Amino acid sequence: MPARDEELAFDLETDVVVIGYGAAGAVAAIEAHDAGAEVVILEKMPEPGGLSIVSAGGIRIAFDRDAAVSYLKATCGGRTPDDLLHALADGMMDVPARMRAYAEPSGATVTVTAAPGNYPLPGYEALGYCEISHMPAIEGAAWVHGVRGVRPGCRLFSVLEDNVVRRAIKVHLSAPAERLIHQTGHGVRGVRATIDGRSVAIQARKGVILACGGFENNDTMKANYFQAQPVLVGSFLGNTGDGIAMAQAVGADLWHMWHYHGPYGLRHPDPDYPYGLYLKATPMWTPGRLDAVSDLGVVDAQGKPLPAKTLPKLAWILCDKTGRRFMDEYPPYPGDFGVRPLDLFDAKTQAFPRIPAFLIFDEAGRAMYPMGRSVINGRAEDFYAWSPDNSREIELGIFQRADDVGALASLMGVPEDVLADTIAVWNRDCAQGEDTAFGRRAETMTPLSTPPYYLGQVWPLVINTQGGPVHDCAQRVIDPFGTPIGGLYAAGELGSVFGHLYLSGGNLAECVIGGAVAGRAAATREAAHV
Numbered sequence: 345m346p347a348r349d350e351e352l353a354f355d356l357e358t359d360v361v362v363i364g365y366g367a368a369g370a371v372a373a374i375e376a377h378d379a380g381a382e383v384v385i386l387e388k389m390p391e392p393g394g395l396s397i398v399s400a401g402g403i404r405i406a407f408d409r410d411a412a413v414s415y416l417k418a419t420c421g422g423r424t425p426d427d428l429l430h431a432l433a434d435g436m437m438d439v440p441a442r443m444r445a446y447a448e449p450s451g452a453t454v455t456v457t458a459a460p461g462n463y464p465l466p467g468y469e470a471l472g473y474c475e476i477s478h479m480p481a482i483e484g485a486a487w488v489h490g491v492r493g494v495r496p497g498c499r500l501f502s503v504l505e506d507n508v509v510r511r512a513i514k515v516h517l518s519a520p521a522e523r524l525i526h527q528t529g530h531g532v533r534g535v536r537a538t539i540d541g542r543s544v545a546i547q548a549r550k551g552v553i554l555a556c557g558g559f560e561n562n563d564t565m566k567a568n569y570f571q572a573q574p575v576l577v578g579s580f581l582g583n584t585g586d587g588i589a590m591a592q593a594v595g596a597d598l599w600h601m602w603h604y605h606g607p608y609g610l611r612h613p614d615p616d617y618p619y620g621l622y623l624k625a626t627p628m629w630t631p632g633r634l635d636a637v638s639d640l641g642v643v644d645a646q647g648k649p650l651p652a653k654t655l656p657k658l659a660w661i662l663c664d665k666t667g668r669r670f671m672d673e674y675p676p677y678p679g680d681f682g683v684r685p686l687d688l689f690d691a692k693t694q695a696f697p698r699i700p701a702f703l704i705f706d707e708a709g710r711a712m713y714p715m716g717r718s719v720i721n722g723r724a725e726d727f728y729a730w731s732p733d734n735s736r737e738i739e740l741g742i743f744q745r746a747d748d749v750g751a752l753a754s755l756m757g758v759p760e761d762v763l764a765d766t767i768a769v770w771n772r773d774c775a776q777g778e779d780t781a782f783g784r785r786a787e788t789m790t791p792l793s794t795p796p797y798y799l800g801q802v803w804p805l806v807i808n809t810q811g812g813p814v815h816d817c818a819q820r821v822i823d824p825f826g827t828p829i830g831g832l833y834a835a836g837e838l839g840s841v842f843g844h845l846y847l848s849g850g851n852l853a854e855c856v857i858g859g860a861v862a863g864r865a866a867a868t869r870e871a872a873h874v
Contacts, residue, residue, distance in 0.1 A: 352527065354534060357547035358384045358514075360866045361535050363521045363587060364556030366394025367855035368836025368862075370504035372553045374446070375863030377511045381550060385513060386537050388520035389582040391489040391721070393501050394557055395808050395837070396855060398579050398721045401496025402473035403443065403856055404849035405456065406436040411470035418465035421844030423600065428841050431817045435857030440474045442856065443503075450506045452499065453478040462677040462848055464632040473849055476500045490721040500852070521586060524552060524832070526594040531830020535590075551831040551866035554821070555859060558809030558837050559585030560604065569601040569811065572687040572699060575804040576611060576620030580721050583808065587838045591813035594832065597824040600843035601811030605851075607682035608662070608701065609805030610716055612728065613741045620805040621716045621728060621742070623703075628677050628848060629653050629785070658788045659709030661770055662802065663702045667758030668766055670698060672782040680846040683804045700801035702756050704767075708794040710734050715743075715800075734798075743798045752797045767792050808851065812839030819862035831869065833862040 360376045362369045365387035373383045406412030412433035413426075420429060444454050455477040461468035476499035482488050488498040508515065516539050525534040525545060534547040559565040561577045562585040588598065610621040655674065664670045671685035686698040705715070711733060718728035730737065737743050746752035749767060753760040773779050774791040813821045813834050820828040821839075835858040837851045847853075 352525070352533060353545065354547035355544040356384075357534075357549065358382045359548065359550045359871070360384075360553065360863070361386065361546055361548040362553045362555055363535065364394060364554065364836070364838075365392040365515060365517075366555065366557065366836065367396035367501060367504055367852060368838075368859040369394075369553070369555035370501070370508055371856050371859030372555055372833075372835050372863035372866075373513050374504070374507050374511065375860045376553075376867040377513055377863075379864045379867035381867035383513050384546065385508070385515045386519045386521050386535070386539075387515065387517050388556070388586070389490075390518045392505065392515070392517065393489050393491065393497075393721050394582065395580050395721070396852065397489060397491050397497045397501040398495060398719050399497035399500070399852060400849070401500045402459075402475045402849040402852070403439050403500070404436060404847055404853040405439045405472050405474045406433055406470055407458070407472060408467070408470035409433050409437050411467035412436055413467070415461050415465055415467035415471065416841075416847070418467070419461070419463065419845040419847055420841060423843035424841045427817055431861075432841060432853065432857060435861075436853055439853065439856055442860065443474050443476070446507050447476060447503050449510060450503050451480050452476050452503050460630050462628055462630060462680065463845060464630055468630065476503050479503055481506065487724070490723065492724070492727050495719075521556070521590065524590045524594050532594060532832040548831065549871040550869045551833055553819075553833045553835060553862045553866055554587040554591060554813070554838055555835045555855075555862075556587040556838060557583035558604075558812060559583060559588060560806040560809050566806070570604065570687075571689060572683075572696065572804045574699075575604070575606070575806050576609060577618070578606060578609065578620050578622060578805045578807045579719050581618055587834070588812050591821055591832065591834070594829055595823045596813035596821045596829060596832075598811060598839075599814045600840060601809075603810040603843050603846075604683075604806045605680060605808050605810065605846045606804065606806040607678045608686055608802040610703075610742055610800055611700075611803055617728075618726060619718065619720055619722075619728075620803065622719055622805065623716050623802075624713060625717065626658065626674060626678055627653060627655060628679075629655060631676055655785055655788050657712065657790045659712045659715070659790060660703045660705040661766075661792065663704060663756070663758075663763070663766060664697045665702075665756075665758065666697065667753065667756060667763040669770070669781055670701070672779070672784045674784055674788045677846070677848060679807060679848070683806075686802075686804050700803050703800040703802045704752065704792060705798050706792045706794045707796055709790065709792070710798055712790075738798070743800045746797045746799060748795055749797065752799060755799050808837050810837060810840040810842045810846070812837075815839055815858075817861075818865045819858050820865065831866075833866050835859040835862040
């Protein structure tokens with residue numbers, strides 16, 4: 345039997361409870377407050393910021409609303425209702441004005457740039473980025489909460505955090521939400537959470553907003569929803585699917601659970617090290633924009649031709665467990681498609697022949713640049729400082745050294761003649777300036793011809809997941825029959841609209857746009873019966 349109203353007992357009460365204090369949670373709280381609601385934010389981790397604070401900081405925007413709709417439809421592959429994509433496109437047009445309003449009290453600088461979508465699909469040329477390019481309060485800081493140095497995402501989150509502080513919105517850190525308090529006929533009435541070590545029931549008179557991210561650090565959920573195993577968590581340990589479980593418990597439908605955003609990456613030899621390690625950051629590119637862009641007619645918002653993008657050398661190739669290459673190691677968007685070729689299960693061997701895959705480079709490549717990096721929002725002691733010449737990583741065993749191709753093949757456990765042929769074909773293609781197997785861009789190619797050689801194992805790495813509770817245009821969480829669950833909203837990457845291809849900066853757009861919609865919708869909802 346559902347509890348009667350008089351049987352519900354609450355320790356605290358407010359109008360709106362926001363669960364999660366990243367960009368989505370911050371925007372939701374700001375907008376709910378400005379719409380007249382009393383707001384409380386709960387964050388399970390000791391520091392705020394979530395994934396937003398370690399992000400690249402660029403919020404996807406649009407210069408042409410209809411073109412943006414076309415691009416969103418193409419990249420979502422028919423997996424997301426059109427009305428949600430129309431709403432997102434509308435919001436993408438409004439982001440710069442919203443961010444300027446948020447930034448003005450902090451004296452922060454907002455920069456808007458044209459930047460085509462990652463794939464040459466209809467409408468891709470009408471997109472851009474909005475970012476906080478300067479935030480006076482944090483410039484030069486050694487740490488911003490759990491992030492070493494000032495990343496672009498730090499500037500974005502710092503501006504939003506400043507808005508939360510200026511409004512005196514109540515924030516509880518190290519305060520994990522446990523369960524939603526739901527009552528049949530009344531919807532979600534509040535949340536049970538741990539605050540200062542004590543389990544408390546918080547009444548949310550108008551609504552609860554789930555802005556607590558995905559499930560990249562939940563091994564059970566990854567095993568249930570991803571084919572590839574294992575998939576290493578890249579940047580943040582706080583996203584363990586809490587919001588998904590809480591939403592399921594009150595009847596939410598789920599979508600896009602298979603879709604995650606990530607590259608291939610390295611594994612630290614210490615089994616207790618909690619993060620995967622990213623490889624060198626490389627610029628994204630759009631197929632078709634290889635030479636004179638003016639010939640393609642691609643222009644920015646002011647009608648000026650967009651410049652062609654020259655990509656850096658990539659020092660390595662990847663091989664599977666047979667010693668053969670299997671992919672373009674530098675796809676258009678490494679953070680989206682870098683991981684997908686590894687997700688292959690071989691019916692004959694009953695194994696993943698590309699997990700782990702082998703990353704191979706030579707002495708010239710070793711000296712080219714640091715091969716990897718650590719990008720985390722977490723404890724200072726978990727930040728891994730990569731050596732400038734990769735020597736520390738060789739000593740640790742992240743990379744293994746081989747004096748010749750035979751020794752390299754022995755380390756890999758593959759036939760020497762197969763590996764020798766793979767390297768010979770690669771070196772020939774480098775000399776001719778054409779990757780005949782997978783079409784890797786010529787300027788990124790570099791031969792493997794200077795012994796010794798080096799070997800690393802690469803694994804699927806998840807930056808963030810896209811799946812979660814289904815929501816409507818008002819960010820209301822809905823059940824499998826399409827009915828909104830009263831008093832429950834979701835924002836950000838928790839139940840993202842992206843169910844096919846990821847749009848760089850797209851989750852940040854959902855944080856700002858969906859967070860604002862959820863905040864206003866919850867604040868203006870009629871209070872639940874008390």
